[in-house]
Amino acid sequence: MRIPQIQMQQTYAQLGLNINKPVQEIQQPRAELNLRQEPAIIEIRQAKGSLxxxxxxxxxxxxxxxxxxxxxxxxxxxxxxxxxxxxxxxxxxxxxxxxxxxxxxxxxxxxxxxxxxxxxxxxxxxxxxxxxEIRYNFQPLDIQVQERGKTMDPEIKRPIHNYKPGKVEGYMLRWGSLQIDVIGLHMDQRI
Structure with a gap:
């Protein structure tokens, strides 16, 4: 005797993806240091010597x-x-x-x-x-140096950041299916 059977055939679904990659651009402008050195003041005094x-x-x-x-x-x-x-x-x-x-x-x-x-x-x-007889009495030099220092005024520039986000789109490449067949429904029975 034959028993009816269920036969199933399945195909899996396949998902396709369209991917647009993100674009990121970073630019860093150079900072400006703005350094200034003030010139020093040098004073030299020489008293007169005597000859x-x-x-x-x-x-x-x-x-x-x-x-x-x-x-x-x-x-x-x-x-x-x-x-x-x-x-x-x-x-x-x-x-x-x-x-x-x-x-x-x-x-x-x-x-x-x-x-x-x-x-x-x-x-x-x-x-x-x-x-x-020659005599010379010299007077020493008097050197005064006045340092005036430096000024620094840095100008920091922020980075320029451009970002275009990526995009992912999904689509069905193949739909999943399930086919069910019943085999052996028609029975030929003889008693």
């Missing part, structure tokens, strides 16, 4: 002395000659007094006195160097 030129010794070297200086030099020369004469006389007296030492003091003194002496010039100056 001293002393040519008095050079004038003396070429015998251009003033009357006071010439008088003082002559007095010094006279004093020095007097002291040398006193010393010489005293030395000769000491030599004559020591005759008991069996030295011939009179011969030694006369021999020394008979020799020519170096001639001395009263008004002669020294000829060493040029005789000009």
């Amino acid at each position: 001293t030129i002393d040519s008095s010794e050079a004038r003396e070297n070429i015998d251009m002395r003033g009357p006071l200086r010439r008088t003082r030099d002559n007095a010094d020369y006279g004093y020095r000659m007097a002291m040398e004469a006193i010393a010489s006389i005293s030395e000769e007296g000491d030599q004559l007094r020591s005759i008991e030492n069996k030295q011939d003091a009179i011969v030694a003194i006369s021999e020394r006195e008979s020799m020519p002496r170096e001639s001395e010039i009263i008004a002669a100056g020294s000829i060493v160097g040029d005789g000009i």
